[in-house]
Amino acid sequence: MMPTLVSLNPKAAQFTSKSLKMLIGGQWVDAISGKRREIRNPADGTVITTAPDAGREDVNQAVIQARKAFEGSWSKVKPNERAKLILKLADLIEENAEEFAHLDTLDYGQPLTLTSNFAAAAADNFRYYAGWATKITGETHTSSVPGEIFNYTRREPLGVCGGIVPWNAPLMNAVMKISAPLAVGNTVVIKPSEETPISLLRLGELIQEAGFPDGVVNIVTGDGPTAGDALASHPDVDKIAFTGSTAVGRKIIENSAVNIKKVTLELGGKSAHVIFSDADYETALKNAANAVFWNSGQVCFAGSRLFVERGIYDNFVSDLAEYASKYKLGNGFDETTVIGPLISAKQQERVLHYMDIGQREGAEMLTGGKALESELQNGYFVKPTVMANVNSDMTIAREEIFGPVVSAIPFDSEEEVIRLANQTEYGLGGGICTTNLKKAHKVAHAMKTGNVWINTYNITEPNSPFGGYKQSGLGRENGAASIDAYTEVKNVWVDLN
Ligand code: NAD
Numbered sequence: 001m002m003p004t005l006v007s008l009n010p011k012a013a014q015f016t017s018k019s020l021k022m023l024i025g026g027q028w029v030d031a032i033s034g035k036r037r038e039i040r041n042p043a044d045g046t047v048i049t050t051a052p053d054a055g056r057e058d059v060n061q062a063v064i065q066a067r068k069a070f071e072g073s074w075s076k077v078k079p080n081e082r083a084k085l086i087l088k089l090a091d092l093i094e095e096n097a098e099e100f101a102h103l104d105t106l107d108y109g110q111p112l113t114l115t116s117n118f119a120a121a122a123a124d125n126f127r128y129y130a131g132w133a134t135k136i137t138g139e140t141h142t143s144s145v146p147g148e149i150f151n152y153t154r155r156e157p158l159g160v161c162g163g164i165v166p167w168n169a170p171l172m173n174a175v176m177k178i179s180a181p182l183a184v185g186n187t188v189v190i191k192p193s194e195e196t197p198i199s200l201l202r203l204g205e206l207i208q209e210a211g212f213p214d215g216v217v218n219i220v221t222g223d224g225p226t227a228g229d230a231l232a233s234h235p236d237v238d239k240i241a242f243t244g245s246t247a248v249g250r251k252i253i254e255n256s257a258v259n260i261k262k263v264t265l266e267l268g269g270k271s272a273h274v275i276f277s278d279a280d281y282e283t284a285l286k287n288a289a290n291a292v293f294w295n296s297g298q299v300c301f302a303g304s305r306l307f308v309e310r311g312i313y314d315n316f317v318s319d320l321a322e323y324a325s326k327y328k329l330g331n332g333f334d335e336t337t338v339i340g341p342l343i344s345a346k347q348q349e350r351v352l353h354y355m356d357i358g359q360r361e362g363a364e365m366l367t368g369g370k371a372l373e374s375e376l377q378n379g380y381f382v383k384p385t386v387m388a389n390v391n392s393d394m395t396i397a398r399e400e401i402f403g404p405v406v407s408a409i410p411f412d413s414e415e416e417v418i419r420l421a422n423q424t425e426y427g428l429g430g431g432i433c434t435t436n437l438k439k440a441h442k443v444a445h446a447m448k449t450g451n452v453w454i455n456t457y458n459i460t461e462p463n464s465p466f467g468g469y470k471q472s473g474l475g476r477e478n479g480a481a482s483i484d485a486y487t488e489v490k491n492v493w494v495d496l497n
Helices: 010-017 054-071 081-094 099-107 112-133 170-175 178-182 198-210 224-232 246-256 280-299 310-325 344-360 414-422 437-446 479-487
Strands: 022-024 027-029 036-040 047-052 150-157 160-164 187-190 217-219 239-243 262-266 270-277 305-307 363-369 382-388 403-412 430-433 487-495
Touching: 010 047, 010 099, 010 198, 022 054, 047 198, 054 160, 054 187, 054 217, 054 239, 081 099, 081 112, 081 178, 081 280, 099 112, 112 178, 112 403, 160 224, 170 198, 178 187, 178 437, 178 479, 187 224, 187 363, 187 479, 198 217, 217 280, 224 239, 224 246, 224 270, 224 437, 224 479, 270 280, 270 414, 280 310, 280 382, 280 430, 305 310, 305 414, 310 363, 310 382, 310 403, 344 363, 344 403, 344 414, 414 437, 430 437, 479 487
Parallel strands: 160 187, 160 239, 187 217, 239 262, 270 305, 270 430, 305 403, 382 403
Antiparallel strands: 022 027, 022 217, 036 047, 150 487, 363 382
């Protein structure tokens, strides 16, 4: 039986029915080449709309406009006025929250409950950084130089900030690259994933409605190797904030050398989730599932390596497989859906390929694989998958799969699990389930990762720093960390003698 779907919000329907354009210098424009790219609905493979496919010159024009705004109109806007504009934008997002949720569900397939949360989080994020606009301070330093010397610092904006983001939470990923830079007086050129440009382009309309001067935020749509590369290697872009794969992160660093751009990177992960046998069993089961299947596992900090203490391993993985098999997969517009599709046919193939590799290397698939139901056939669905009998050397325990696949590994002691958890080139997330408080903190301190969740998972907030150790990233986003990342410190010495 075909599911009943929530009908598409009329404003979302209207927005996707028009010819989408890029926002450059306050104008809605096509790519100079006239090229466009199809945007597909991952739930059924149909084409939703098309978007401009920017070339290098389009990106160059966006940077020119961002520079003009930075040195001109935006530099005259006082911090309290910046705060007001950002707060107004947050209000507009809230007023249009349903439309944003629908646009993201249409574009990347996840259920409306999830995309509605992201729309609310987007407004929250802007409000948090609006508060910072009027709280940027410097310091005065005592001097021991003979005579009277006055020494103080100022925090100044960097200039033109580039943002490049992936498809796994289209609106929210983009907002994190816009809110903090605007609060401290920078201008922005941002590129969404070529798979999911829709909600960011709609945000562009609200940015104009809120009253930001032209060129303060510019949105270019296009692919990574052309538009992304043009932004990352542009000599007049002062900073790049990138979220995406570690492989592309490496290229961003290489490209930043052209003008020693400031760089922050939020990259891939292979996070360890450690279940001790003294954990509250039901909580641990729910956490283990939620940590890796939420957003169809397309989460940089997904708890994809599940370490379970040997005494409970067999029961736990079999209960997890049963739990996973009960998730309702489907179109995100079906209110009963919990797990949506993966973003593309390519990603679906990649994830299924990892399952094959895992089985060939000796792992056992307890549940999961390709979704075979007829109503899911045209979409890019993969069932929540539990792989058992995995060891840390297997490919599926080492490489990021970015899908709903968990590799369950047994362990015998606290020392062993700390060693295994840290035996990875990544260091983004980590989870611990135990009722022993001392053990929880000890293991949390020993994990070489930027984020650890104890008896919970997946929580992030705008006021709390987020980022990765090792090859999971460079720098931190959110909280005061983003203020540091989007400002320069100027040291001023004055001779008062
Ligand atoms: P990706 O690296 O392929 O693409 C991310 C973005 O970079 C896209 O906009 C893409 O167009 C662009 N890009 C691609 N090649 C480029 C190039 N040569 N120069 C400049 N830009 C380029 O990643 P993806 O497949 O879209 O997303 C999945 C990856 O993102 C996973 O590895 C995941 O872990 C990571 N991710 C990390 C975080 C985090 O906060 N750490 C959050 C979400 C996703």
